[in-house]
Amino acid sequence: MSGFVGKDKDIVFRQLLEYKSFTYSYLVADPDTKEAILIDPVIETVPRDSKIVKDLGLTLKYAINTHVHADHITGTGFLKKQFPTCKSAISAASKADADIKLKEGDKLTFGKYELEVRSTPGHTNGCITYVWHEKEMAFTGDALLVRGCGRTDFQEGSSETLYNSVHSKIFSLPPNYTLYPAHDYTGQTSTTVEEEKMMNPRLTKSKEEFVKIMKELNLPYPKQIDKALPANLVCGLYNLPEEFSKS
Numbered sequence: 001m002s003g004f005v006g007k008d009k010d011i012v013f014r015q016l017l018e019y020k021s022f023t024y025s026y027l028v029a030d031p032d033t034k035e036a037i038l039i040d041p042v043i044e045t046v047p048r049d050s051k052i053v054k055d056l057g058l059t060l061k062y063a064i065n066t067h068v069h070a071d072h073i074t075g076t077g078f079l080k081k082q083f084p085t086c087k088s089a090i091s092a093a094s095k096a097d098a099d100i101k102l103k104e105g106d107k108l109t110f111g112k113y114e115l116e117v118r119s120t121p122g123h124t125n126g127c128i129t130y131v132w133h134e135k136e137m138a139f140t141g142d143a144l145l146v147r148g149c150g151r152t153d154f155q156e157g158s159s160e161t162l163y164n165s166v167h168s169k170i171f172s173l174p175p176n177y178t179l180y181p182a183h184d185y186t187g188q189t190s191t192t193v194e195e196e197k198m199m200n201p202r203l204t205k206s207k208e209e210f211v212k213i214m215k216e217l218n219l220p221y222p223k224q225i226d227k228a229l230p231a232n233l234v235c236g237l238y239n240l241p242e243e244f245s246k247s
């Protein structure tokens with residue numbers, strides 16, 4: 001079974017929604033070798049995602065995060081219990097625990113493919129974007145959202161840094177690259193470099209205007225932030241209810 005719904009039969013690609021925090025997780029795999037990576041898994045949807053991995057006969061090689069999430073608990077630690085050979089990964093700059101601490105330019109291979117790590121701080125200090133050049137895709141986490149971007153008012157956020165990151169590391173990708181965010185609150189699923197360079201209402205502005213826009217967002221704090229941050233520093237495995245401690 002290929003697992004890919006679409007025209008590209010050379011890959012497995014699934015965009016998976018966790019609908020309480022509006023988080024997107026992404027399952028990517030090489031259908032020949034069956035090696036898979038799950039990007040930004042959420043603890044509550046690990047049972048669903050594990051079933052998909054098993055149904056498609058995949059081997060989960062890595063469960064990785066784009067950053068230390070503030071709005072939900074990561075599923076990486078719980079996934080490692082389900083798939084003992086799976087390794088977790090996050091940026092070294094995030095200061096979170098994981099099997100692999102990533103930095104700019106690192107590569108995560110799965111079968112004949114690889115994800116390139118680009119450091120895109122600003123929403124948090126340790127944000128990274130994973131670029132799948134062979135398939136002209138990038139997973140931007142909360143650095144760049146569809147017609148938006150991650151907030152910069154906690155977790156060592158910096159609007160100036162985010163502006164520089166997006167312009168130098170994401171907008172510098174070829175215009176046809178498809179961008180997949182970690183969240184969307186309006187039901188949109190993806191965008192492209194070209195679209196965001198033309199139409200992003202925040203990042204098409206000057207840096208000074210961008211900083212002002214971000215200062216005036218006045219978003220409420222994420223509801224789960226107090227339990228999510230300490231848990232996400234240890235792959236999501238902290239102070240958890242019994243149901244997530246079982247293997």
Ligand SMILES: N[C@@H](CCC(=O)N[C@@H](CSS)C(=O)NCC(=O)O)C(=O)O
Pocket residue numbers: 021069070071142148149150151152183219220221222223224
């Ligand atoms: N209401 C949600 C939190 C919404 C939120 O703050 N989203 C973050 C990404 S998760 S860290 C964000 O950066 N939003 C930017 C924006 O413009 O919406 C909750 O309570 O969890």
Ligand SMILES: [Fe+2]
Pocket residue numbers: 067068069070071123142150
């Ligand atoms: Fe975030």
